[in-house]
Amino acid sequence: MRSIWVLMLASATISAAQKYRVGDNPACAIPCIMAASKVASCSVIDESCVCPSHEFQEVVEGCTLGSCTFKDALATKNITWTACGYPNNDEYPKTIPARVTLFVLLPTLSFVLRMVVKKAGLSVWGADDTTIVVAYVFILGMTASDYIWASFGAGRNLWTLPERNVTKTFQMLFACQIQYFITLTAIRASILFMYLRIFPSRTFRIVLWATHAFNALVWTAFLLIIVFRCIPVNLSWTFWNGGGSDHCLPIDKLGTVQGVVFIALDVWLLILPATQVWRLNMKKSRKFGVTLMFGMGIFTTAIGIVRLKSISEATKYPLNPT
Known part of the structure; x- marks a missing residue:
């Protein structure tokens, strides 16, 4: 019975991780994401750490603005935003x-x-x-x-x-x-x-x-x-x-x-x-x-x-x- 719960938990974790895949981002953004994960002490596949971390988001945004085109920086932001389920507000x-x-x-x-x-x-x-x-x-x-x-x-x-x-x-x-x-x-x-x-x-x-x-x-x-x-x-x-x-x-x-x-x-x-x-x-x-x-x-x-x-x-x- 315990093994079944372990398998279910592992399955749920893998499913959640698949929402945010580093490879989905533009190539120029990947080094930024890896650097941000070290700064924020988060695994890039751990949404429970990445999504609430303002530090992670700020490092990725600042890095991509310097390393990528504005278009790729927007794409990177959108991938993270969507994967984390942030609201699309209209102010x-x-x-x-x-x-x-x-x-x-x-x-x-x-x-x-x-x-x-x-x-x-x-x-x-x-x-x-x-x-x-x-x-x-x-x-x-x-x-x-x-x-x-x-x-x-x-x-x-x-x-x-x-x-x-x-x-x-x-x-x-x-x-x-x-x-x-x-x-x-x-x-x-x-x-x-x-x-x-x-x-x-x-x-x-x-x-x-x-x-x-x-x-x-x-x-x-x-x-x-x-x-x-x-x-x-x-x-x-x-x-x-x-x-x-x-x-x-x-x-x-x-x-x-x-x-x-x-x-x-x-x-x-x-x-x-x-x-x-x-x-x-x-x-x-x-x-x-x-x-x-x-x-x-x-x-x-x-x-x-x-x-x-x-x-x-x-x-x-x-x-x-x-």
């Missing part, structure tokens, strides 16, 4: 309320109110209005791109997606980045044009025009960098499928530099009006209220900080930018 639905609020409801409400004021003749049309129209158009474009991206697997684990969807994911990421840069640059330009209409000080206006020039220079520089990050350009969305990534600049480092510069510029836009308001001959309480009104631009600063944090988080999971 996108959870973010829909925040996305709709931040990129549809609030911008649309602000835009409509602005147009109502113009239509009623309460304020004349100016360059600040033209640039905010440009910003609103690109916000809508970014929202549409984000919606299309969701249909290709945004929010899902990249290694679980069909190959076509992986390429589409990087295409949509490329498109969203460009639209994001244009949107924020147009918003800053609109704020600066508004300051030019409000504040008459000649010295201050020179500072505003200098900031305009810097804003345009930053936008041009980062737009060119993001468009030509890879040579040829289409490597930005095809690099994962068999090489060519050596011809691309590291997007995580570029994103961090861009995020820091944009946040600094946003903070500067908050400081500018405060320097003028506190020189006015009015009560401190009113000065504070006026400063707070101009300080509504902190919204874009907050978005920049959140984005910088998300870039930092993304660097921890290079195989899963979605």
Whole structure:
């Protein structure tokens, strides 16, 4: 009787081990798996040790990213993920309320109110209005791109997606980045044009025009960098499928530099009006209220900080930018 239980246990163990076979992985990943098993003190056929081990997963992922193509690294991750029975989560639905609020409801409400004021003749049309129209158009474009991206697997684990969807994911990421840069640059330009209409000080206006020039220079520089990050350009969305990534600049480092510069510029836009308001001959309480009104631009600063944090988080999971 005891021998029967031993045979049944052995059979179950062999059956479980067959779910994860080292030989199923790309050849470049096998040395990584063997090295990870030593680090984690796990047998490569012992799923009860391999699957719960974050150390094993991290070593394999880091090693395959350095030793394999991105495509093979994804394949290796998918084999382990499937064998261990990890869930295929879809995080996108959870973010829909925040996305709709931040990129549809609030911008649309602000835009409509602005147009109502113009239509009623309460304020004349100016360059600040033209640039905010440009910003609103690109916000809508970014929202549409984000919606299309969701249909290709945004929010899902990249290694679980069909190959076509992986390429589409990087295409949509490329498109969203460009639209994001244009949107924020147009918003800053609109704020600066508004300051030019409000504040008459000649010295201050020179500072505003200098900031305009810097804003345009930053936008041009980062737009060119993001468009030509890879040579040829289409490597930005095809690099994962068999090489060519050596011809691309590291997007995580570029994103961090861009995020820091944009946040600094946003903070500067908050400081500018405060320097003028506190020189006015009015009560401190009113000065504070006026400063707070101009300080509504902190919204874009907050978005920049959140984005910088998300870039930092993304660097921890290079195989899963979605």
